[in-house]
Amino acid sequence: xxxxxxxxxxxxxxxxxxxxxxxxxxRFFPRDEAEEVVHEIFxxxxxxxxxxxxxASPTTWLYRxxxxxxxxxxxxxxxxxxxxxxxxxxxxxxxxxxxxxQEPRTFLQQFWRQLDDELxxxxxxxxxxxxTHAEIARIHGCSARTVGNRIERLRVLAAAAAGYTxxxxxx
Amino acid sequence: MxxxxxxxxxAGEVFTRQGHLTMLALDRFECGELSTAAVDCIVTHxxxxxxxxxxxxxxxxxxxxxxxxxxxxxxxxxxxxAVLATGLAVAAxxxxxxxxxxxxxxxxxxxxxxxxxxAYTTTAEPELAALLEDRIALRVMAGGRELREGNRxxxxxxxxxxxxxxxxxxxxxxxxxDGDEDALFDGxxxxxxxxxxxxxxxxxxxxxDERLTWTHTYSPEGSHASRSTSERLWALWCAEAFSxxxxxxxxxxxxxxxxxxxxxxxxxxxxxx
Numbered sequence: 001x002x003x004x005x006x007x008x009x010x011x012x013x014x015x016x017x018x019x020x021x022x023x024x025x026x027r028f029f030p031r032d033e034a035e036e037v038v039h040e041i042f043x044x045x046x047x048x049x050x051x052x053x054x055x056a057s058p059t060t061w062l063y064r065x066x067x068x069x070x071x072x073x074x075x076x077x078x079x080x081x082x083x084x085x086x087x088x089x090x091x092x093x094x095x096x097x098x099x100x101x102q103e104p105r106t107f108l109q110q111f112w113r114q115l116d117d118e119l120x121x122x123x124x125x126x127x128x129x130x131x132t133h134a135e136i137a138r139i140h141g142c143s144a145r146t147v148g149n150r151i152e153r154l155r156v157l158a159a160a161a162a163g164y165t166x167x168x169x170x171x
Numbered sequence: 172m173x174x175x176x177x178x179x180x181x182a183g184e185v186f187t188r189q190g191h192l193t194m195l196a197l198d199r200f201e202c203g204e205l206s207t208a209a210v211d212c213i214v215t216h217x218x219x220x221x222x223x224x225x226x227x228x229x230x231x232x233x234x235x236x237x238x239x240x241x242x243x244x245x246x247x248x249x250x251x252x253a254v255l256a257t258g259l260a261v262a263a264x265x266x267x268x269x270x271x272x273x274x275x276x277x278x279x280x281x282x283x284x285x286x287x288x289x290a291y292t293t294t295a296e297p298e299l300a301a302l303l304e305d306r307i308a309l310r311v312m313a314g315g316r317e318l319r320e321g322n323r324x325x326x327x328x329x330x331x332x333x334x335x336x337x338x339x340x341x342x343x344x345x346x347x348x349d350g351d352e353d354a355l356f357d358g359x360x361x362x363x364x365x366x367x368x369x370x371x372x373x374x375x376x377x378x379x380d381e382r383l384t385w386t387h388t389y390s391p392e393g394s395h396a397s398r399s400t401s402e403r404l405w406a407l408w409c410a411e412a413f414s415x416x417x418x419x420x421x422x423x424x425x426x427x428x429x430x431x432x433x434x435x436x437x438x439x440x441x442x443x444x
Contacts, residue, residue: 016202019233019234019235020230020233021236022236023233035236038236057204058202059195059199059202060195060199060204129187129195130187130188130193131187132184134184135184135185135195138184139195
């Protein structure tokens, strides 16, 4: 579909996927802002259309681009300050999906801004999307083992943070 | 976890760890991007799982997005214009190539002590403006000659930078070094490429009527004085006032109506005038 893509193809991509991308961005931002973010994302789509060419799934490519862009936008210092005012320190996208993995989720809630981009993105797919290592690996173009290592690293950080908090709050 | 009945597909590609279909799988299902085996698996699951069937209904109900129709400086406008103008795709590719260049640098702590600069002066001689199609021009002078892209200069040579804008705005000067381990730091949280790069501001943000002139001296220490490095100067211009804290975002074209100009050369002990 996207081989030898042109801006016209990007236009078609926009027609076919913009509503979907908007649904994804709405997980992170209020409606109006989410729409603006959609347009930002399609600017990136145009810039990176060469990267589209050999991708078997435009939806997967767009999804990865969207999640990365949204997380990076949230990390922006100005936006971070606004969110801090609006919602406290909570990560707005970190909505509960299950009681499992509570400790890493709590850790993410508190420290996600301090983690590197790749770890946060992998953590998003794992803890928010509930994806398996294999699916995350497919999206990121890495091995499932690499994804597993990232998740394990997050668990270690979470445990360390929990221990630190416990010691600090125990008389 | 619900096991898919059709073994040719990898269940991990469509199911969450809790045994439901991932939202991405539902979207790909909706777009017809999945294999026949995966589609069969999903259809079977949807017949058994009301939660996933309801989520698929949400996918169906996604309202169409309004077409972009924003002010000139908004992303929507930029996107719409870009789609209409094939040439912009080429420009974006070139800009992206420029943008990616400093990401090749190594990760190391910032060392502000390597740079110093004199006070700036402004003039009202828009000599370059007539030559501009873009809104900003960066000219780099060394010892009375204008440096061209890729020229070499001595490691400690003082450069004179001239920045001229075709419209009033605000400007900051930045520098990045490639191949100098101590001159760069890891600029995190920027873009998908997630490379290591950072802007070392030479100036604060200055209001620019027509031209900004700045003298820049690089003061390498230790082994840096005898090593060749690639130095790239950047002039970031925005129509609105901005903060250096927002550099990463602004250099990616977010938030303000901003453009940048860049000039790369090498600092080499073997440089000859």
